[in-house]
Amino acid sequence: MKIKNPVLPGFHSDPSIIRVKDTYYIANSTFEWFPGVRLHQSQDLVHWQLLPAPLSTTTLLDMKGNPSSGGIWAPDLSYADGKFWLVYTDVKVTEGAFKDMTNYLTTATDIRGPWTDPIKLNGVGFDASLFHDKDGRKYLLQQTWDHREYKQPFNGITLTEFDPKQMALIPQSARTIYSGTDVKLVEGPHLYRKDGYYYLFAAQGGTVFAHQEVVARAKTLAANAFVSEPDGPFITNFDTPDFYLQKQGHGALVDTPGGEWYYASLCSRPWHRQNESVHDPRGWSTLGRETAIQKVYWDEQGWPRIVGGHGGQIEVAAPKDAKETKSAPDHSRYDDFTTPTLDNNWNTLRVPFTPHMGNINAEQLKLIGHASLASTFDVSLIAQRWQAFNFDAQTKVHFNPFSYQQMAGLTNFYNDKHWSWIFITFDEKRGPVIEIAENNNGHYTSYLQDQAIQIPESATGVWFKTKVRTQTYSYAYSFDGQTWHDIDVQLDAAVLSDDYVLQTYGGFFTGAFIGLAAVDYAGYDQTATFDYFDYKELD
Structure with missing residues (x-):
């Protein structure tokens, strides 16, 4: 070996x-x-x-x-x-x-x-x-x-x-x-x-x-x-x-x-x-x-x-006296939330996963929206490490916001100042929409703005996907889980690296994560429901 x-x-x-x-x-x-x-x-x-x-x-x-x-x-x-x-x-x-x-x-x-x-x-x-x-x-x-x-x-x-x-x-x-x-x-x-x-x-x-x-x-x-x-x-x-x-x-x-x-x-x-x-x-x-x-x-x-x-x-x-240990060929994972607790690959920020943040019930993950992803307090986020340079990850989310201060979706995250996500939020003229946003060294950018994608009333939820390809990554969505629509926003993966964060901040010691998150900084605890999480390595 x-x-x-x-x-x-x-x-x-x-x-x-x-x-x-x-x-x-x-x-x-x-x-x-x-x-x-x-x-x-x-x-x-x-x-x-x-x-x-x-x-x-x-x-x-x-x-x-x-x-x-x-x-x-x-x-x-x-x-x-x-x-x-x-x-x-x-x-x-x-x-x-x-x-x-x-x-x-x-x-x-x-x-x-x-x-x-x-x-x-x-x-x-x-x-x-x-x-x-x-x-x-x-x-x-x-x-x-x-x-x-x-x-x-x-x-x-x-x-x-x-x-x-x-x-x-x-x-x-x-x-x-x-x-x-x-x-x-x-x-x-x-x-x-x-x-x-x-x-x-x-x-x-x-x-x-x-x-x-x-x-x-x-x-x-x-x-x-x-x-x-x-x-x-x-x-x-x-x-x-x-x-x-x-x-x-x-x-x-x-x-x-x-x-x-x-x-x-x-x-x-x-x-x-x-x-x-x-x-x-x-x-x-x-x-x-x-x-x-x-x-x-x-x-x-x-x-x-x-x-x-x-x-x-x-x-x-390997050691001459090694005893072969069983392990999966890669770190691809699928979680359909059938157990009442998070498995060992999931992590939360600073505090444990408790009923205040959400729960797993009826084979679904529920996250209660709290602070924004820019906060160091009360963030409703569960995440897993990037463990390959090239992977796809996807989920299905149900969320019914009534304010633009409410958001839920799929995030690529380094720390409170460096992250992006695709999410459901609310537009005053069109109702629930899909947006992509990035926080780059604390500078927030909404990429779709007035072209945010309206969610049809007939939708039973929204599927989100991210495609990470070493130097760049992107997001896609689906309304039926079969037909995917790639969004023409290519994000720089370097923003989620130790070396990029080091340029402006002395705490650069972690790495990129992929996660599920819900935000309701309006303070009304709007809840998002996720049906599954699929992480598939391509390396």
Whole structure:
């Protein structure tokens, strides 16, 4: 078998990988999307099965009002003492001098939960991880944030001892163990022990095209004891601009039962317009930061290296002792809403799916219109990741608006300032109509305006479709589910990419989603009903 990268396509950033006996687990960041922390399992590192998300209640995660790309940053999954330990960060401020955040800890004896009520750890910095030493002592590592404008905000990696009896940190034990290299922006620490050394893996360079992972080691956990790997970095694509995978860096190390080593890293696959250089700009990452796995060997000096060089490989040899894991050939999905709860692929913004937002009843999804898609509060939207560059998605919606402030339909969504959709709304002269609109960096455009498509009174609902084709995407509609009418509006998919959002906003960490939404900012709770959702990959 071959590992084909990325192993988790679409928005799956900041992977934390572990092995428990013969099963591997990966935890990924979810930022403002609920439920918190994306989990997968595998026994071959090739095929991955989606598990229930651990942070599925407001007791464990309360993100109401969080900014876009706030919320869950770089969770850390570990296993010790017969249970899973999950450390996660809830970031409340993304822009400016401060990164107000709280780090929490929850545990479970089963990866599927239940997970214990969260324990507050601290707010020193994000990307916190828990290291379980061989002598039974435990330590929290984290990026350390410095708000002072005359200092480097990424103020090294702090290590603080954790008391497992009191289930609390020992603040007076805190010390900086590594300050990174001149690349700066050191973050995402994970600690391992091998052959008498502590090995510290950390990301640098920011999670952009200059991203990288460095390794340092020491024989003690004393302050500033760690020495960086010679001839580093460990992994990067900064100097491989023509390679299919880019931005590799932040991630975690894992060994196999047979003694092989692998590294799970975030990555991206930017595409380029025909008239653009592939070097500058390097492209547009509409699928966000994904997860890749590279094979690792240890050199004669005891340093870890990436097989094939620090740029990584697209195809990687699977473990010799891999047990084949069953999974679907692609991520195409069909949901006819026959179960009373949303399946694990659906996500909501900041808050869980509750009766306030809607319900599933009589094989239909009902969404109650609330705030606009430009809001960070009370948005009635369920969405799934784009996981391919080319796909079709469609739905059927029933909606009877009586105001132009009421809208419902199918959306392609990145964050509150970057999205578009095709939707049913109300025109004062013609009644219910179909419109297409886009929010591009907060600038709203209605594309059909006076040519909005009138819905005939005989219609039993409206079918909507989106066709995503790497660089552009479009919308179509039908009144019978058979005859489709393409609308001549080609939208730039780059607007839904990390790299585009980065131009104007410091929170650019997620990826494009496809979703169903209802809006009634008039405040009358007008409800939309959706019969099904079909996502079909074409790659």
